[in-house]
Amino acid sequence: MGLIWCPVSNLFNLGRTLSLDHIQCHSSVALGTDSPLTAEGDLLDHIRFIARELQAQPALLYELVTTRAAHLLRLKRGEGSLRSGHVASFIAVRDRNRSPAETLTQISWEDIELVIESGRIVLSSMEMAARFPAELLEGLESIRINNIERLIRAPVQMMLRETFKGLGFWPDLSGRKLGPSLGPHTNPCRLLQPSDMPMPWCTAQQEKDQNIEAEPAEIAGLPEDCHGNVTSLVF
Template identity: 40%
Template sequence: MMDYFTGSQPSPVVVHGGRCAIGPQETTYASLQIADGRVTRILSDSSSLAIASPDCVEIDLSGFLVMPGLVNAHDHLEFALYPRLARPPYRSYIDWGTEILSEFSDVIAKHRSVPKEVRLWWGGIRNLLCGVTTVSHHNPLWAELQREDFPVRVVAQYGWGHSLAFGGDLRVARAATPEGCAFIVHACEGVDEKAREELWELDRLGVLDDRAVLVHGLAIDRSGVELMQQRRASLIVCPSSNDFLFGKLPDLSLLGDISNVALGNDSPLTAEGDLLDEVRFAMRSCDLSSQAAYRMVTEAPAAILRLREAEGTIRVSGRGDLMAVRDTNRDAADRLKMLSLNDVEFVMLGGCVQLASEKVYERLPLPVKKGMEPLWIDGTMRWLRAPVKELLSAAEEVLGVDGVCLGGRSIRIPAGMEAGYVYSNSR
């Protein structure tokens, strides 16, 4: 990736006019002041003028429900442009992983030819489009993910191993995990006895403790839940991937007894879509309540991943990470169960506007628009703070003009804007 100049955004910022989600079922009309990346004041909307000052940037979100930016507990960002690869059903992730390397080697080789930094950026954009502001990347923390201008915040402090079958020495990986950080590993991903036994093997290795975060856990039974509770380990579920690969759904009435359970969207290799698609799938297929789903993409993953900046909430001194959707007079949890990326019209990361619909873009002050570029995705147009044209060109060089899909969705530069961007976006 070339250096990308995003432009400057004056600080502080005041977001006003919207109804704010203070919790899954609690909302209030409020103005939010954000400075140095954090929420510094929350006042009733009638008090908004009291916090405005000559150097403030004001953003009017009247008619919108403002929610905390979502936390995606599990993704593999470099696979965002890949299609689903499988010939299910399988008994375990071992069967699937072994087969795709031989049966889909040509597809894998072609997509790997897209520069990794380009694929990682598209992974960030895939999350941004559905309102995610913090994501856990289950792979090495590449330098590209730590750039200040990366479109979402990627968890930087963690330990990880892929799995018992493909992860090398997990005891060494656990020992290398920074103190106080989560150790994340795929486990019990399948429907056979070997998948069920993985939990007990992790315990024998001494890596199943209060810092352990297991991803999938499909084969965990009642005795396994009891062991997870004893060890105070956490779980991240990815229901649509499990359903696709194994024809089985996680039993959330059972797994819900584990103290901390979050929802991740996994990668397009196996998932139905993005995190909002995963929320709707889990509620529809796993009988998950709207309140539970809301917690599983906000406060629960923040706790599991040991995040310490009030991610997943809107509170004073917390991160200035927000998303906004049209206000339909429903609470945030109830609204969440109907949302798709088409509904996400505003995303702010640390006080900087990262995404805007055409309607919101028109409301933005000129300095905020600087550095934003348009993207068309399956009929929806969004302005993003990302080098969209450059990224799309790099992907098209390998995959072809009509061969680039983001999480299975077609993307392109909106008609009439292919030649470049005028407006206020000169870099």
């Protein structure tokens, strides 16, 4: 038996959580996250919270999300450690002249430059992507999160497009604003936000389907060479 410890959720629901002495004495304990209804933020947010509020040592927190987690989940291919011959799953951040454990207690999602899963790039910053050959980046799509651009191995453009069609605005995820990539040629142009559109997306799409020439006023007022970039972002 084992325990996935979610102290942020415990404190929200119960006003208390397990002591660090209890966590240290039991090897079958790993750190996890709970529902965003009771535990705001992601795993890195929780790690910083525990280090700050519960005074947990970096070495313990590092174990809870690496070797202890792998042991609890009965992973057998070397997950939770970086060793020759083991599965290559890890994250990369800028060097802070600190140990990996200390670094982990100080970073947020914005600091993640690279994510490797089983030897394959699944997330990359634009700066890191410039260092890789093109074949390693095939299948990655660009997305903006709070105006920070990342490449992700997922059909994010399709998901954003379908979400925008249903909601009429770019979605938020855990308080973070999502949106399509600006692209290299859109700087001179004003990126249309849903609030700029004179009609709901669905209405505009229906008129387009009926061959009615309806062009949003914001697009009509832009220079001719900007139209293609803007409409590709508005979907």
